[in-house]
Amino acid sequence: MNLSIAEENYIKSIYKLQEGDEVVTTNALAYELDTKPASVTDMAKKLNAKKLIDYEKYKGITLSAEGKKAALQIVRRHRLWECFLVDKLAFSWEEIHELAEELEHVRSEKLTNRLSEYLGNPVIDPHGDPIPDAHGKMAKPRPQTSLDQANAKRLVVTAVTDQSTALLAFLNAKGIKLGTQLEIVAHYEYDNSIEIKLKQLPALTISEQVAKNIMVRPV
Amino acid sequence: MNLSIAEENYIKSIYKLQEGDEVVTTNALAYELDTKPASVTDMAKKLNAKKLIDYEKYKGITLSAEGKKAALQIVRRHRLWECFLVDKLAFSWEEIHELAEELEHVRSEKLTNRLSEYLGNPVIDPHGDPIPDAHGKMAKPRPQTSLDQANAKRLVVTAVTDQSTALLAFLNAKGIKLGTQLEIVAHYEYDNSIEIKLKQLPALTISEQVAKNIMVRPV
DNA sequence: TTAATTATTTAGATTTGTCTAAATAATATT
DNA sequence: AATATTATTTAGACAAATCTAAATAATTAA
Structure with a gap:
């Protein structure tokens, strides 16, 4: 499944808002992505057609199993790059997020795994959030x-x-x-x-x- | 000047084809970018309007001073990431190009400079090509x-x-x-x-x- | 120098992701 | 339950980047 950057950002935001397994509303997602509800509806149809989310008119959005897998890969890449930026390039906590937002979209699995290895396969990122492993497994999120x-x-x-x-x-x-x-x-x-x-x-x-x-x- | 990824790729390819200061033709650029001449004409108009290239109908394309500056920044990022991939992540020469093609579009100057410093401010990349410094200065290309x-x-x-x-x-x-x-x-x-x-x-x-x-x- | 060939541009269409404004559905209030 | 409010969707438009097919310019060959 080849995702565009826009699609990846939607998947990631849905994952973030789902938290337990709650349904994500159109408005909440629009707010999170700093876009308009109408745009969310458009994208929801597309991601539903790709079977990455379950979506029915007026019923909200949840990630499918495949969507969750995709989300965990993106989160893995994001958090590994955050580790890299802090551990290796001495960036401070408030600078790393937006850089990792860009770096996370480089989709090579080989790069991701080499990076993880290079960093010593870290299991938490600089914010204390757990990092999914290559198979998408990760520790329970800290109670924030x-x-x-x-x-x-x-x-x-x-x-x-x-x-x-x-x-x-x-x-x-x-x-x-x-x-x-x-x-x-x-x-x-x-x-x-x-x-x-x-x-x-x-x-x-x-x-x-x-x-x-x-x-x-x-x- | 905020460039899109597409615009950056055009600038980079024009820079590559210019070599001395030769005029770049529409067809050559289309071939280099694996696109169609008509698309090149469209983009040439846009980059000309942004004053990054000098372009006149049927007269070919050259980079403006500002365009050259932009190109050198992109080349700098590309070659630094290639160093990173080889030196730190142990990638081999034939794998690094396409990864660097993606990483080069993360436009943060601070990231670029920190990365350079982390790598020991290298002056040539794994292919032997010189790396421009933060001001765009670089050694003469090797006679390839x-x-x-x-x-x-x-x-x-x-x-x-x-x-x-x-x-x-x-x-x-x-x-x-x-x-x-x-x-x-x-x-x-x-x-x-x-x-x-x-x-x-x-x-x-x-x-x-x-x-x-x-x-x-x-x- | 005219004809043929090649290079380039234009016109109009397409895709992706977005938007506004209007319509409809769901929910809350009286 | 009827009305008001809020949430969501639809319809139609737009910008970026691309394409095809046709038109035009430049170059080469006869």
């Missing part, structure tokens, strides 16, 4: 939530979902990066803000909007 | 000719221009690879064949057609 929905007090930052330079610069200024440990001091419903404390720093307040884009897991 | 036009007797194989699996398998079977040294025993005009001798092997005969695709330099 966004910071605004975390219920544990002591947390560690594992990723940011929004890669905009504005957000990244903001986080940088606040001293928040991948692996940063923090505690939730208070969550104010009143003005949708969250007060957090980083080690050896005074407490600081961020909006729920920002917190939504910060992925964390209990530590 | 195709095997059928070589006048020296003792030669070393530096590249093959046709990357078809058929040719590569053929060369492999004959024991010819990158760096192989050979002598021209005879050149028969009569049946357009060339008799060559590899070290420690009996002489063998190949057609001019094949020889056209084998690049060599005197040793």
